[in-house]
Amino acid sequence: MNILERLSPADRRRVLALAELELAHARAAPSAPSGWSALARPEQLPPPGAWRTWLILAGRGWGKTRTGGETIAAWAAAGTARRIAVVAATHADVRDLSMRVLRAAAGHGAEYTESRHYQLRWVNAAEALGFSAEDPDSLRGYEFDAAWCDELAAWRYPATYDMLQFGLRAAGARQIVTTTPRPTALLRALLVDSTTVVTRGRTAENAANLDPATLRYYLSRYAAPASAVRSSRPSCSTTCRGPCGTAISSTPRRRDSATTSGSMGSAPSAPVPTIRRLPPHGISSAAVSGVWPHFFW
DSSP states (O other), rough: OOOOHHHHHHHHHHHHHHHHHHOOOOHHHHOOTTHHHSSSSSGOOSSEEEEOOOEEOOOTTTHHHHHHHHHHHHHHHSSSSSSEEEEEEEEIIIIIIIIIHHHHHGGGEEEESSSSEEEETTTTSSSEEETTTOOGGGGTOOOOSEEHHHHHGGGHHHHHHHHHHHHHOOOTEEEEEEOOOOOHHHHEEEEEEETTTEEOOOOGGGEEEEEEEEHHHHHHHOOOHHHHHHHOOOOTTOOOOOOTTTOOOOOOEEETSSSSSSSSOOOSSSOOOOOOOTTTTTTOOGGGGGGGGHHOO
16 A cells, blocks of 8 residues: 555545645746756857857867867757868868767767768757868868867868858858967958957866866966066067067957856957967977966966
8 A cells, every 4th residue: 555545535636736836836947957068168168149140269278179079079969050160280180080079969869970971960850061171172062051160270271161151051051260379361360250259268267177186287388377477578579470479469259268257249358368389289388388377278
């Protein structure tokens, strides 16, 4: 005999009524965030507004690649993106980094195959195709409604970006660009494009998910004060041109993770951090480490 059977008919009706009321409240209550939306920092979630390009300029370890993969997977699962291009610097980068992260984000909801392209297909028929930026013509003839450009500043051929844009022509098309900052002409153009929203970030913002020993090493090796660099290289400044560095100074619509505001339509009152030239193969000496804290620390 269960508990309800032990109650009088009147008590049983009261218990059932209370249970129905609790169930109704539970159904009406907003569900708690789950998955990536629960794990991501606010600046890792897509910005509001009508934009074509979400440009994420951030230091190593900030979470750029995962942000790109998780966002694309969410769009595909929701059906808001049906034909997606995933483009990285090389074939190895597409296969081993971008598509690997995208597959993990999609989970069991998508099937991965490698034939002519690296292909990920969701149960709702949404599809992501992987391309190498080494082959601009491989994008010829396609039409996409979404794209993810990973490490755009490392692409060898700017023509690859143009070919992608010719294919990114479906109504409401949008793209995510995730890259470590470098002062390339392509990034300069994106920064001043009125359809671009910019998120800037530093490695230290993701410290909770990074190895403490690695962070200490980064701090000791790369986080020298900018004043030390200025004193050792007095001819350099944040607006210099030529061998000692190149500054990118522009005010597109932006989301600075250090000063994120609710409005995407206007630039914040704080000055836009400059992006100065880094060595082509990364930072190799303390003499140039002072240019890095804008995005590293």
